[in-house]
Amino acid sequence: MSNTGEKTNQIMLQDSAKIQNLLKSGNVRVCVIGIGRIGLPTALFVANSKLPTIGVDINADLVNKINSKIFPLKDEPGYENIFNDVIDKKLFHATTKIEEAVPASDLILLSLPTPMDSDNIPSYDALKIVGKQLGKLITPHSLVVVESTIEPGFIENELIHIIESEGRLIAGRDFGIGVCPENANPGEILRDFTTLPRLVAGIDDKTANIILEIYHYIFPVELMHMPNCKTANAVKLTTNVFRDINIAFVNELAMLFERLDIDILKVLEAADKKYNFQVHYPGPGVGGPCLPVNSYQLLNSARKFDPNLLRIVKAGREINESMPIHVVNLLTHALAEANKTIEKSNILILGISYKPDVKDIQISPAESIVNRLRSAGATVKIYDPYFRSSNVYGIDVESELNGLVEQVDAVILVTAHKEFFDIEPTYLATKKKNLVVIDTRGIMDKHAARKAGLIFRGLGRGKSN
Known part of the structure; x- marks a missing residue:
């Protein structure tokens, strides 16, 4: 997957048949931003479906290990073989250069941490920083899917406005954005990616349907179409808080x-x-x-x-x-x-x-x-x-x-x-x-x-x- 100078497939302008053809021919290019405990297995799973995938992370040591074919998650059964296979087939590599990876990608998945500060207030700084970068970098008619666990309303009330604040693109018109909250248990991620249902939502039905098309191709699990992003995120929080x-x-x-x-x-x-x-x-x-x-x-x-x-x-x-x-x-x-x-x-x-x-x-x-x-x-x-x-x-x-x-x-x-x-x-x-x-x-x-x-x-x- 080349990182510079390529035009994307403008995935948000394609109909279902065209998207299916692009997926089957391996022509949907994916960028996963945040390749930690959940993001790396996600990127590997996507690459294993024959879609060229690039992982982006600010951790240069992690990126160097991955590109040196050193698997960092030894406690995730089944993933090391996938890791070696997709790297050998040149379907996956990692970089610290978001400015090169994002413009060449059709689909951008965000798997960024949402930790707490010292007062137990959730911090969305990583998502906000990346959102600002996306506003400058994403190619028109690309698709952004947030897999990070966030509060209901963060997409609608904050992230969209951050991306739009660069003045280049308008959500729903110039790019798609939606959610599919990660739903995997550390130590059992491969099993969960192949068995547990996923929640999908977009800022409109068109976006949600395109996410469903793509995720149906990648993940062999039930996908639940939620009415909006905040409801999908509310479900994720409800199950864990329960x-x-x-x-x-x-x-x-x-x-x-x-x-x-x-x-x-x-x-x-x-x-x-x-x-x-x-x-x-x-x-x-x-x-x-x-x-x-x-x-x-x-x-x-x-x-x-x-x-x-x-x-x-x-x-x-x-x-x-x-x-x-x-x-x-x-x-x-x-x-x-x-x-x-x-x-x-x-x-x-x-x-x-x-x-x-x-x-x-x-x-x-x-x-x-x-x-x-x-x-x-x-x-x-x-x-x-x-x-x-x-x-x-x-x-x-x-x-x-x-x-x-x-x-x-x-x-x-x-x-x-x-x-x-x-x-x-x-x-x-x-x-x-x-x-x-x-x-x-x-x-x-x-x-x-x-x-x-x-x-x-x-x-x-x-x-x-």
Whole structure:
């Protein structure tokens, strides 16, 4: 795919038959801006459908790795083969030069981050900056599709105006713009891209129908035509905030059941048999770039109308963000049973990723737990198979688990990596007498742990001996 001097196919002027011909002949040129955790798999999936694709990112190291055929997402099963194949066939490459990639593209996909600032206000700076660039760069009658997760109304009320502010193009007349919110779970993106329905919307029916044509060709999944962009984005936020709230509910149950001497795992196992119950599990907090941010995105939208709206969402955030405190409290009580305190204790954290079997620590509850332990005077060690021999939170992550347990007073299971399910209570007990184990993920059998001689606490697992 040449980057300069080419005219696009003016995709927004074509009828359905012409678009189909362009797709089948591999003549729709695609630019994916933002090739991180979701954007790179998206770009590779598009290129794998035989459409020439270029990934754009400001991260020069990432771009150089990709162009050197070094796959950066080793925790995404199935993608490395696709990565190697589309690069070998010259269907995909990466660049930092947006000014070359965008003018030569028919379809521009935006997969940019929407993080929170220090006040938990969602930041759309990356989208706004790129929107300004698009206003200068896109060729007339090209199509822009936003896959980033955004607040309802951001497209209609902000992004379109930013693109139009350059005075070159008018949305709906000179270029198309719509949304198809990404809907993939890190660590399972290839599976999700081939099974989960996608939401599609445009600023008008013509735009939406063209997006549907293109996405039908690329993604072998059900596409749901939504009435407008803001509704599609509202659906995306609703599904994730629903999960955040329900995890908060189960976390509160877990804290109650500890006092009532009830094992929450037994409760959830039985409750899940009821037709209208959807199981969620307790944990040390909710992390990642989606759930916490999505809740604050909805809260930010509500704040513009009435600060008392979505009180349940705010409460859910407060509960989930307080869970690291509860984990440290469990540790305090368990150490007291061993006649120890957190101060001057050696604590081993097992897992710092925000979710199992993914190399990602964005908004991980592990950070809050580590910081609280260090503030209380503990020496913290970390073992996570995805971060071996790296430095995280100012701590050198251990390269091996063997030999670590003997050095610590307590172990906190924070992330449910598959590797940790193989840890037997008897193994831990033989390594250190009166070892404290705090299980925040329901990994360990509590009866086996106590029988082995561990001082065990499990989140929501009932009272200790």
